[in-house]
Amino acid sequence: MTILAILLSIVAIYFLEENNALSSKLTSWLPAIFLFAGSIVLFCLDYGVMRGIFVFIGLLSLLGTIVTLLPYRFSLGKT
Amino acid sequence: MKSKTIKKLYTLHSWVGVITGILLFVIAFTGAVSVFGRPEIKLWANPEIRALAPVDTVKIEQLIEEYSTKVPEHYKEEIIVFLPGVRSSTGLFIMFESHHGDPIPEDLKVAEGEAPKRNPAVATIFEFDPNTYELVKEKSGLVSELFANSQYDMSEFIVGFHADLHMGRPIGLLTTGVLGLTMMLSIVTGIFIHRKILGQFFTFRPRKNNSLMLNDGHKAIGMWGLLFNSVIAFTGAFLGLAIVVLVPAAAFVSFGGDQDKLIETFTAVQEPVIQNIAQSTSVSAAFEHAFKLEEGTTVDRMTIMGYGDKSAMMYLSVRGGESVAAQTAVYNADAEFQNIFSNFARLDGYTGAILDVMFPLHFGNFGGIFVKLIWAILGLGTALLPLTGLMLWMERGVNAANPRYSMRTYQRFNRLIVGGCGGIVIATILLFPSNVFLKYVIVVDNVGPAIWWPFFGSWLAILLGAFIVKCEKKFARQLVVATSILLMAVLPIDLVESGKEMVANFAYGHQVSLGIDIACLLMGVYLLKALKKYSVNTEKQAAISVNNVIAQEGV
Numbered sequence: 001m002t003i004l005a006i007l008l009s010i011v012a013i014y015f016l017e018e019n020n021a022l023s024s025k026l027t028s029w030l031p032a033i034f035l036f037a038g039s040i041v042l043f044c045l046d047y048g049v050m051r052g053i054f055v056f057i058g059l060l061s062l063l064g065t066i067v068t069l070l071p072y073r074f075s076l077g078k079t
Numbered sequence: 080m081k082s083k084t085i086k087k088l089y090t091l092h093s094w095v096g097v098i099t100g101i102l103l104f105v106i107a108f109t110g111a112v113s114v115f116g117r118p119e120i121k122l123w124a125n126p127e128i129r130a131l132a133p134v135d136t137v138k139i140e141q142l143i144e145e146y147s148t149k150v151p152e153h154y155k156e157e158i159i160v161f162l163p164g165v166r167s168s169t170g171l172f173i174m175f176e177s178h179h180g181d182p183i184p185e186d187l188k189v190a191e192g193e194a195p196k197r198n199p200a201v202a203t204i205f206e207f208d209p210n211t212y213e214l215v216k217e218k219s220g221l222v223s224e225l226f227a228n229s230q231y232d233m234s235e236f237i238v239g240f241h242a243d244l245h246m247g248r249p250i251g252l253l254t255t256g257v258l259g260l261t262m263m264l265s266i267v268t269g270i271f272i273h274r275k276i277l278g279q280f281f282t283f284r285p286r287k288n289n290s291l292m293l294n295d296g297h298k299a300i301g302m303w304g305l306l307f308n309s310v311i312a313f314t315g316a317f318l319g320l321a322i323v324v325l326v327p328a329a330a331f332v333s334f335g336g337d338q339d340k341l342i343e344t345f346t347a348v349q350e351p352v353i354q355n356i357a358q359s360t361s362v363s364a365a366f367e368h369a370f371k372l373e374e375g376t377t378v379d380r381m382t383i384m385g386y387g388d389k390s391a392m393m394y395l396s397v398r399g400g401e402s403v404a405a406q407t408a409v410y411n412a413d414a415e416f417q418n419i420f421s422n423f424a425r426l427d428g429y430t431g432a433i434l435d436v437m438f439p440l441h442f443g444n445f446g447g448i449f450v451k452l453i454w455a456i457l458g459l460g461t462a463l464l465p466l467t468g469l470m471l472w473m474e475r476g477v478n479a480a481n482p483r484y485s486m487r488t489y490q491r492f493n494r495l496i497v498g499g500c501g502g503i504v505i506a507t508i509l510l511f512p513s514n515v516f517l518k519y520v521i522v523v524d525n526v527g528p529a530i531w532w533p534f535f536g537s538w539l540a541i542l543l544g545a546f547i548v549k550c551e552k553k554f555a556r557q558l559v560v561a562t563s564i565l566l567m568a569v570l571p572i573d574l575v576e577s578g579k580e581m582v583a584n585f586a587y588g589h590q591v592s593l594g595i596d597i598a599c600l601l602m603g604v605y606l607l608k609a610l611k612k613y614s615v616n617t618e619k620q621a622a623i624s625v626n627n628v629i630a631q632e633g634v
Contacts, residue, residue, distance in 0.1 A: 002449065022280040047446055048401040050436070055446055057306045058453040064303035065460055068281050069296070 005042035008035045009059060013067050036060075085272055092268040093472055099261045100465035101499040106258055107465070108500075109241040110311075111458030112507055114443050114451050115595070116238040118164060123592045124232045124514045124526075126577040128164040130587040131209050136363040138212050142205075143173060143362055147386060150175040150203050153182065158383040160362075163209035170209050176202035176222060199223065231527035233514040236534070237507065242318070245531075249323035256319025262312035269301055290474045297467040300460045307457045308464070314441035321437075349392075356389040364414035365393045372408060372419070373400030375447065388412070403445040404435035448591075469496055490551070498545030501558035506538040508565040511599075515576050559610045566603030570596040 012035035015028050023029065043059075044052030096103075112120075122129050139160060147155055154175040161172040180198025199221050206216040218225055231239075243251025273279065283299055285292040301308070317325075330338040360383060369378050376399040385391040391412040398405045402421065409417040423431035439445040443454025473496075476482055477489055513533040514526055523529045541558065548554040573596045574581060585593055 017281045020281050020283070021278050050403050051401070051446055054310075054403070054440060055450055055453070057310070058443070058450065058457060061304045061307040061457055061460075062453050064280070065300055065457075068283050068299040068303065 001042050001046045005039045005046070005056075006059065006063070008039040008042065009056075009063055010067070012036045012039065013060075013063055017067065088268045089272045092265060092272055095261050095265050095268070096465055096468040097472055099258060100469040101496060102254075103258055103262060103465040104462050104500045105244075105503045106241060106255060106315075107458055107462035108503055109237055109507060110315075111455045111462060113238045113241040114455040114458060116234045116442075117444075119448075119451075119591050119595060120237070121169075121232070121234040122164065122589070123511075123573070123595050124234055124518075125164075125169050126580060126584075126592070128169050128209055129577070129580075129592055130584040130589045131164050134162055134366070135212065136366040139171070139173075139366070140362040142171075142207065142212065143383075143386070144359075146173060146205050147175065151177075151181075153177045153179070154201070154203055155386050156384075158386050160381045160383075162378060162380060170215060171207040171212065172204055173207070174202050174204045176200060230525045232518075233510040233526070233530055236527055236530050237510060240534075252319045252323045254319075256316050256321075256323070259312050259314075259316025259319055262308070263316065266301075266305065266309055266312060270305075273298060273302075290471070290478070293467050293471045293474060297464065297471055300464055300467070304457055304460050304464070308461055310440055311458075311461060314437045317437050318441060351385045351388075351390040351392045353385050353388050354390045357387060358389040358391070358412050360386050360391045360393065360412050361410075361414035362393065365395065365410040368410070368414060368416055369395040369397055369408050372397060376400040379405075385412075392417075398444075399447075403439050405439070448594075466496070466500060491546075494545040494551045495542075497551045497555045497558070498542035501545070501555060501562075502538040502541035504562055505541055505558060505565065506534045508562060508569075508599075509533055509537050511569050512565070512572050515572050519576065556610060556614065559606055563603040563606040563610070566599045566606065569599035 012032040015032040015035065016023050018025070018028065040052065040056050043056045046052065047055055143158060143160070147158070154177050156178055157176045159172075159174045159176065161168045161174070163169060163171045178200050180201050182198075200223075201220065202222045202225060203217065203219040204225055205214060206218075207213060208215050236245075239245060241255075243255060245251065246254065279295075279298055280302055281299075283292075283295045285295070326338050326341060327336075330336055330341040334341045334344075362381070362383070366378065366381065370376070376397050379396040379398060381396075382394040383391060384394070389412055393410040393412075393414070395408045395410070396405060397408050397419070400406075404421040406419050406421050408419045411417060421431070421435040423434040436445075443450050473489055473493055476484065477486070482489070510530060510533075513530050517523050517526045517529045521529075545551055545554055573592060577584070577592070581593065
């Protein structure tokens with residue numbers, strides 16, 4: 001369940017990204033919100049409501065940072 | 080918001096960062112390591128408790144019965160059992176305590192009308208081998224003295240350093256508490272000064288130039304970690320200031336300044352009314368029930384009040400399960416489960432619930448190793464925030480058309496950053512070999528106080544070294560190499576330390592220590608690889624560094 005919740009969050013974050021910036025399209029935001037909601041529900045089912053919410057907050061911070069900085073990881077030394 | 084106000088907020092954001100940045104890095108970095116302080120690093124530092132057999136609760140019950148006959152009757156007022164390996168004790172400890180001290184002799188008793196004398200609490204602690212349950216040590220005396228001289232190692236050292244920088248109360252706690260507040264201030268001002276904050280969520284342009292890479296990195300880590308950093312800053316400020324400011328203030332308002340009375344009112348367990356009807360206390364059955372309360376729960380200790388009486392009560396400290404906060408499970412003398420509550424459950428409304436989650440939210444110990452990993456990585460991100468901020472401030476200062484300070488000043492500040500931040504990283508990782516060296520080579524009785532020397536010694540040496548070397552940039556690279564080597568050395572050191580037992584422990588289900596070894600090895604290899612690629616990149620870029628400017632000016 002945790003793995004599925006993580007996958008949902010990753011997909012949601014990718015929905016929000018558009019040309020290295022936060023998307024402003026409703027068609028990106030709506031699926032992202034649904035996916036985030038699904039991820040929270042899964043975490044709450046796995047960890048309990050309170051713990052699930054805090055785990056989601058932590059994971060969102062981590063995944064967002066990684067998704068933003070990860071392209072750099074692959075471009076290191078390629079300049 | 081007016082641009083003038085934003086400019087003021089920017090100045091405030093910059094100066095708060097410049098003044099507290101290095102200390103914030105120190106606290107955040109050691110905090111990220113402290114997440115694994117107990118029990119992971121504790122287990123790594125003490126191979127003898129890595130693969131303990133399940134606790135023999137029947138044996139513990141027998142030991143309590145046996146040793147309760149060896150202490151004075153009034154010492155049985157409260158009995159505390161600390162289980163081995165779970166939190167900070169390496170052995171099994173059974174403590175017999177008298178809250179009211181030894182009885183006052185008749186000739187010293189006060190006259191009628193005078194305030195009764197109250198002796199300080201006394202106790203006898205028996206330490207048993209966690210495997211054989213044989214008596215190892217026995218100590219008696221004042222409770223305050225018994226705990227003041229307790230043994231500790233690198234795990235308590237690093238957690239303690241993160242909490243109060245080993246400066247004690249009130250200075251240390253006040254410092255870390257105020258740092259939490261300044262972090263909150265930086266977060267709030269950061270939100271206001273980055274007006275296009277939403278649009279820049281995914282922006283990271285590392286290939287353009289150094290300044291842009293730092294700027295985007297600072298924003299990306301700061302924005303994505305906004306909620307996490309807010310939680311850490313708030314809980315950190317609370318944990319730092321609670322004991323030195325909030326508790327005295329609340330006691331002054333409501334309890335006439337009596338802080339002990341205030342803490343007792345809200346946290347202490349109720350003492351049972353002794354019926355003087357002899358009945359054995361079912362310690363083993365209570366333990367066994369508590370172990371199975373919820374999936375994933377651990378029991379740290381048991382407190383028994385009124386031992387051997389029909390009215391006896393047992394209070395077990397339980398962590399894990401569905402609850403974020405630590406809880407207390409209550410059992411009667413027959414080991415019948417009564418109820419379970421969190422520490423501050425007696426406070427009305429949401430106050431108790433908020434106070435209960437402060438500690439677990441700060442240290443991330445509420446959801447197993449998965450949550451701890453998230454908290455540790457994000458903690459490193461929190462440490463990178465002030466570092467990238469400081470570097471950005473330096474870059475902008477050096478590259479400005481009219482720099483506010485001389486190049487020499489910028490260089491000195493750069494050296495302070497390299498020495499202060501690089502030094503704490505090396506000093507922290509040096510704790511691993513130092514702990515092994517002190518425990519197995521020099522064989523010191525108490526590793527904790529001895530570990531101060533390599534920790535603070537190496538930090539000071541690197542700090543001084545940063546001011547002596549010709550080029551601090553080169554020195555920083557050397558520090559990264561040294562960090563990598565130290566990280567990669569953790570696995571071989573553990574192999575030498577635990578030898579064949581490492582394989583046996585792994586087969587027995589203990590993967591924590593090997594996990595630490597492999598994680599350190601991978602981080603060491605990654606750091607070396609990243610440094611190599613970063614050096615190639617930066618050499619190609621014509622970034623203006625402080626050293627280049629000074630060299631060009633011929634200062």
